[in-house]
Amino acid sequence: MSTLAHAMMTAARSSDSGLAGPGGFDRYPYAEGPAPDRIGPHIWDGADPELARVGRRAAGSRGRGLHGQLVQQLGQMIVSGDLGADRPLVPEEIGQRFEVSRTVVRESLRVLEAKGLVSARPNVGTRVRPVSDWNLLDPDIIEWRAFGPQRDDQRRELSELRWTIEPLAARLAAGHGREDVQQRLSDMVEIMGHAMGQGDALTFSRADAEFHSLLIQVAGNRMLEHLSGIVSAALQVSGGPVTGCERPHETALAQHGRIVTALAEGDGAAAEGAMRQLLTVHPEVERVVPAPREH
Numbered sequence: 001m002s003t004l005a006h007a008m009m010t011a012a013r014s015s016d017s018g019l020a021g022p023g024g025f026d027r028y029p030y031a032e033g034p035a036p037d038r039i040g041p042h043i044w045d046g047a048d049p050e051l052a053r054v055g056r057r058a059a060g061s062r063g064r065g066l067h068g069q070l071v072q073q074l075g076q077m078i079v080s081g082d083l084g085a086d087r088p089l090v091p092e093e094i095g096q097r098f099e100v101s102r103t104v105v106r107e108s109l110r111v112l113e114a115k116g117l118v119s120a121r122p123n124v125g126t127r128v129r130p131v132s133d134w135n136l137l138d139p140d141i142i143e144w145r146a147f148g149p150q151r152d153d154q155r156r157e158l159s160e161l162r163w164t165i166e167p168l169a170a171r172l173a174a175g176h177g178r179e180d181v182q183q184r185l186s187d188m189v190e191i192m193g194h195a196m197g198q199g200d201a202l203t204f205s206r207a208d209a210e211f212h213s214l215l216i217q218v219a220g221n222r223m224l225e226h227l228s229g230i231v232s233a234a235l236q237v238s239g240g241p242v243t244g245c246e247r248p249h250e251t252a253l254a255q256h257g258r259i260v261t262a263l264a265e266g267d268g269a270a271a272e273g274a275m276r277q278l279l280t281v282h283p284e285v286e287r288v289v290p291a292p293r294e295h
Helices: 003-010 051-055 065-080 091-098 102-114 139-146 151-173 179-198 201-217 228-238 250-264 268-279
Strands: 118-121 125-128
Touching (some): 065 091, 065 139, 091 102, 102 118, 139 151, 139 228, 151 228, 151 250, 179 201, 179 250, 250 268
Antiparallel strands (some): 118 125
16 A cells, blocks of 8 residues: 555544634624523523533543534534524523533624524624525535435435535546646545445545546546535535445446546546446435544
8 A cells, every 4th residue: 555545544633623712702792682582591492502501621522622512513503494584593601501601602693604504794794694695605504404404405405515516526537647637646545445445434535535536636626625625514414425425346446447537538428437336326226324533
């Protein structure tokens, strides 16, 4: 196994912190005053009661720390419909329910606003925005939808989007015969093969995501390149037959190998065809949705 393959077997990806920038905090003032439509205690019944206790551990002990966990909790509640459109989010109530500081609440609301889930306006406060305003291509929102009531729609939409993006990317990538890219793609196939032999689905999934992301990036189309994160998110939540990342199998591995061969030969049509075959959903393979990834 190559040095890169060995490193990939143990490497873990890190997530960005999403911390608020200077001046970002005062957009979510605490002193909003009484409001008749504030959220009652019952609305938080589905929230994670362990959040506050986890937050007392060292910062960053679970990836993005307490602020990231609050973003995750509130984001899931909004996407699932527990916090519906135009629902007011009162910062002090959130802070009291989750036992977190106003800084953590403000950072979290800022991140949710950037994703299009909430809006903060003077004299109106912070409210949940309708689905039409959400950034549905945001990897976190993709994940939250995939594990909520909209899971079936999300998986179908992701599959359709990948059918649009990836065959074209494979065809375009065949015209960019860079040896370093060819070697890295080959390394990913090697890693997937080794991981499959070891029964290591997690490593298979990571190498699979790296393969597809790299293929899009090398296609030479900057607009397609911006969609590579969406494909990575789709691979993490799709499960089952799309690429076999949840249940690695020989067919998926063979198709990855055919794509690499077609790229090496500069055969765009063959690369596109192999990608379409890879993305074909096999009805006899049970679709299994993996547990949400930990942040």
